[in-house]
Amino acid sequence: MPTPTHQRNAALIGRRDELREIETTLGRAGSAGRLLIVHGDPGVGKTTLARAALRAVEHAGTEALVIRLHPAAHGDPGLDAVVDQVCDTLVEETSNNTLALVTAVRRRQAQKARDRQYHLPVMLETQRAVREAAGPRPVIVLLDNANVVAERDLGALGALLYGLRSDGACVVVSGWMPMGCPGPVSTLAAAADQVVEVAPLSAEETAELARQQLGWPPAPELVAVLRRDLGRLFGNPRAVLLALSALGERGQLAVTDGRMCPTRPEDIVPLPGFHAELQRVWQPMAEHQPAGVDGNFPGEVLAVLTRMTAAAETTVDDFLDLALDVGSRPEHLGRVLDILVALRLVTVDDRRRLACPVPSLGTEMFREERDIARLHAKVVLNARQRVGGNAGALAPRLADHALAAGSELAIGVSRELLLAAARCGGPDDTSRAMRACLALLRQLRLDDERLPGILRTAIASMLHHGDADGLLDLGDRLLPRLADLMPGVQGVLQELASAWALAAFHNQWLGTHVIDGDTPAARTAMRVPQAAALLTLAARVRADPDPPHAGPPVAPAPRLPEGPGGSPAGMPAAHLLARRIPSAPETRLLIRALGPRAEPGAARSGGARRRTVDGPVPANHAELHAALAIGDWATSWEMVLGDRCVRFLDSPLHGYQALVREYLGGSWDAALKAARAIVTDPAANSHGPLFVHSRSIASDICRWRGDPQRAATWLAGVSAGAEGGPLLCWARLGVRQARGEVAEAWRRGWQDFRSLRAEGHLIGAERLLFRVVECAVRAGDGRAALDALEALEELDAAVGSRLVRATTLLARAHARNEVTCALDAYGPLVRYGGRELAFVASMWLLRATGAEEWLLEAWKWSEGMSSRPARRRLVDLAQEKGLHLPRRRRDRSAFTRLELKVIEMVVAGRTNRQISVALARSEKSVEAYLAKIFERTGCRTRVELAKAWLDGGLKRYVPN
Structure with a gap:
């Protein structure tokens, strides 16, 4: 630090x-x-x-x-x-x-x-x-x-x-x-x-304050975490500095890619000491409190209320009923609530539900967790007393209070509430139903007749919400125990095994949950064909020599009786199952896509859809291999399954897929953000493929942006002996190339390729070989370029994807100066190869033909890449060819808060004098703001500005 x-x-x-x-x-x-x-x-x-x-x-x-x-x-x-x-x-x-x-x-x-x-x-x-x-x-x-x-x-x-x-x-x-x-x-x-x-700071100003405090620029994800947990205090300098100091003292900050990143972004940011800041505000407000009542700032009440509202819906009546339990009186507690609302530290909606918009204020607890649980239990008992003890009249929202109360609430009362919440199937109640079902699964006996329906609801809810960790925990606990029970329960076993395997496939890459064939859960899951296919795919991608052993398959069992809505009787509707688990044929198609690593001929396919004993194959292999855009398997998942599969949005696999998508699309800031999130995860395994691949892609982005030192730092974080495959070798070759070590770069790249080929790595090697050809041509070694081209042609014959074919054509253009090959390669590279290869191809065609159309194409790709070296190369080449550069697009950054206020007042017809009084600014300041707005938008008069605003023509300048 x-x-x-x-x-x-x-x-x-x-x-x-x-x-x-x-x-x-x-x-x-x-x-x-x-x-x-x-x-x-x-x-x-x-x-x-x-x-x-x-x-x-x-x-x-x-x-x-x-x-x-x-x-x-x-x-x-x-x-x-x-x-x-x-x-x-x-x-x-x-x-x-x-x-x-x-x-x-x-x-x-x-x-x-x-x-x-x-x-x-x-x-x-x-x-x-x-x-x-x-x-x-x-x-x-x-x-x-x-x-x-x-x-x-x-x-x-x-x-x-x-x-x-x-x-x-x-x-x-x-x-x-x-x-x-x-x-x-x-x-x-x-x-x-x-x-x-003195207004709160903007997001950009808050980031600058954090940079000066930390000594490093904050990563966007750190700013996002501060915005989430500080709420309305985001932009408050004192709150931001307190939060950053607390994160540093607790070791929850780490430098990655020259940015300060949070190591545990899911944790609430602490805010110690800010209650003292608020106490000074509280003193005059409490001046007229009743005699004998403590008039100090109620930091304890605010902290307790923040914790309670985060765990369960809490209404004003719930809060006032707790007056004696927090050492106060209802009338005084009502005044406290009024002042907290005036401070905007508590909000009340039209259903009288309380919310605390600054979650960080709940990190300072003045009570033990046991006391908080007792307050949750008291909320349930008070509500039960109001309805005369009729459990059926209690609101399902009280189930969250019952869960938070734990042992402080009688098991009978708690179970009644949980069963009621589990039966609520509305779109707004799915999270509560999931929590209730998981709690019931811990309480009910395995032979309870209600358990199958509750388990199916829990699985559907967790798939709907993408709760991979919850599915892993549930499967580890129940799969071995369900294997030998009655057929009515075994019917749900197949769904649980498949969902568990899918969650493990998404979460295993950083070491969160490594697939182990010897665990009881894995042995049970391998008896279900759908789950076994997913576990085999997971083992193949991890390069495990022996996938988990499959036992005898589980026989299909009768389904549970279903209600009118197509769901188990008394359970939520089936809308939760709109996204499903991939079938065994779909998963086997993905397994075959990895075939060239160990089975060189298995991945080649003959075009159209085929039918296997397991059913129709949903996509042909040519389409599948075209999806392997950067030499790994991640993008093939979305290509085969589309939007039909469950997405675990917080899983490492989903984060890596987002990284690949943003990298290929040219959104490199978003790609670097995704890479930082993956490598700073506390569970990250420095030998894991996602860790290595993420650093490799991030390194190449920094190389293209003209920062080879930063690119080398990304690769330095890869552990020695980590198996990165062609992607890591490709990134290392790019760093050597950026340093000017062109001859050394192609020699080391050629050695890396021969080692990879000996180990069976074929998928993704085309990018490495193309970079070898490019370096060899630049070094003036035509023989080496032809050797690498020959190896690339052999790879094309073995793999047969359109991306490899297009890359081979572009390499042939470089090595043999064939313009026709580059023209044939350009279209597929634009569709499948990403912005980098599209720029390289258009630059080569511009150099070879001198046509202005290729200058425009290269200019378009360079603008998306945000690469100064690429732009410099393009400018130099255009000058060499005697071509005029296109006009660069004007900066269209978003309006600031004050600029938006000025525009709104102009639209309302106010004069500069009126605007200056309203904003407490001088008239010259208002004139300067208007001049900047006119320059940015192209409007020449106040009337044009107002018309453009009302017509929606300035939406692109409004921050999200």
């Missing part, structure tokens, strides 16, 4: 306009009195901004008397603390009859202590002392956290601040103005000369 770089301006990111406005106001001190209000959420950086503006003014040479005030500096948020701070400053910073002036103020304080009617005289005396002690020096007053001022003191404090302003002082008040809830800052702002809002 690098040492964070704490730069002075880190807290000022995104605050340029606000800082300029405060500096301008402070610069007028002495010439004209000003009262400026700086407001924003707690932790957003109001105090830091005011202090930075003061430093800038002092640096400019302004010699002012600066009085810093904090209403709660000494623990007592009263006026005495303010007066004491003024007196201390006068004694330390002035010498103009200071002792006599301070003595007069102290005398007034003594009178106020005996009679509160002297509040105002104390403030007037304090104002006179400041005016006379300052003399000709300008006065600057900074009042921080004004929101903690008590209402009883607000009038006297206002008199002091307004009086100082009338004397020519510049007064800057910072604090929080709650939405829909009047407070001290709102009252002071009513007569302020200017109000500056």
